Amino acid sequence: MAVPEKDRQPGSEIADPRNEVGELVGRLAAPGELEPAERRRLLGRLAQALSAGARKARATGVGRGRWLADVFLNIAPRIPIRDLHTLAEHHHGLTGEELADDLVRTAQKATMTVGAIGGALAAAEFAAPPLLLSAPAQLVAETIVVAAIEVKLLAELHEVYGVRVEGSGAQRAIAFTAAWAKQRGIDPLAPASVSLALGAATKTALRNRLMRTLGRHLTTFGPFLTGAVAGGALNRMATKKLGEAVRNDLRVKLPRDDRRDPIEPRHRDELDP
Template sequence: MRRRRQKDSVPEPGGEDVAGELAALSAEMERTPPETSPVLQEAWYRRKGGQQARALVGSLTRVLGRSGLAAAKGAGYGGKALADRLVLAAPRIPIRSLATLRAQHPTAATPEELAELITLGACRSSAALGAGAGAAAMLPVPPAMPVEIAAETLSVAAVEIKLIAELHEIYGMPAVGTVAQRAGAYLTAWADGRGIDRAALIRPAGLAAMAVGSEVRQKLRKRLTRSTLRKLPSLTPLLIGAGIGATMNRRDTRRLADQVRADLAGRKALDPGYWAAAAPSGGQAVES
């Protein structure tokens, strides 16, 4: 009986350690590197991002591997399993308030400038994660590659959900409600690839209607499955490498950010004075 209980117990991905690594990766990729040459700057981001990305994917790979499902399903680690884990992880993704973002990026004078800084950081984070998975595919015998692809897919999804949530903060349209309600709203936005409709944010029942039900889970499954299937060629050594994995992720995250920003930039903020109210004061806010 004890053995059965251990087998049926599925650890949640994105626990406190993984969430901390995600936050560290995001912060590292938004920093201004000490180098002045664009070539040296890119090398700095690759080096720093690679270290954080390997730790993040490694932690999540161990979490997923402990469930035993990855070994059983192999490369077919399904979209349903990934979607279930993403739903569990979403409330733990560290989201910064506008005040925190402005304190961390005091040179950003407008929402667009701050949104671009956050977008660049997310694109670099996605690229670092893709490079890590691509590099692993170059190994002669990658026995854990299916679960590593699953871990990388979930990690990139978390980076993009964090990005979407912080873009809503930047444009003055944050989701409200409980942690679970806010997470559900941003999961839905990620599944749809768009910003949350303003009407849903101002109606009392708007976010409640966006609870993560069967329809949203189906969208999450489809999106995660598409992402995983695109990366399965990585299982063939030398077919895809770190550079291609990084480029794919960077392009996809940029496309998502551009769409969400276009949606949000064309709408009125919920509070017209939100930007001034979050102006940096003396110290830097510490929040996630």
């Protein structure tokens, strides 16, 4: 049943799961390598798709931070989260701490690439001043994609450390998003953590985290290719810091008897017949 116009959340009109925004973010955050040209093309399409929603939000008086948070909450269920078995398959049979290491490295590479591509696009826009009108939408697109990659990393680290989050797919996505906003792991001994994920304090934390990420991407507007270097490096460091914080948090939050790798690591030479 369609949601009445008056009951719709800001951002939902362009971030509906059936809409292009959710599809593009899912593709940009999905595992596997994307060719630079394809990633650049998808990021450009995402910026275009977001620009109309941003203009509508400004026209209705919705603050950028609130609109950005609402958009992200609408697309969070589209972020592809892999279970432990699939993670091991995609990462050459690695398990335990080795798998966690590889997940963080992969996420760092992905967010670094988004920052570098954004910087390259910004450099081109400095060479063509009229295109600077599209700059804000580009920054929003970069911010949403980096946030999606990091939420995905956080969720998959929970799989690696055996910290199960109960609830439907949408509920779990929101809980992981709330954890990302606080840069923390989810406490498995707090069953209300999922149901409280959309509280006012959490929404404020998400809005603030997204705006800080957006501010970080302002560095991509440095002249020539300095923006690409700065944007990539800052994203890489931020993702690494998140990975370390969440891993430390999950180790502490595991029940005492389970503070070990959920699956014993195997040597690579044991994986081949």
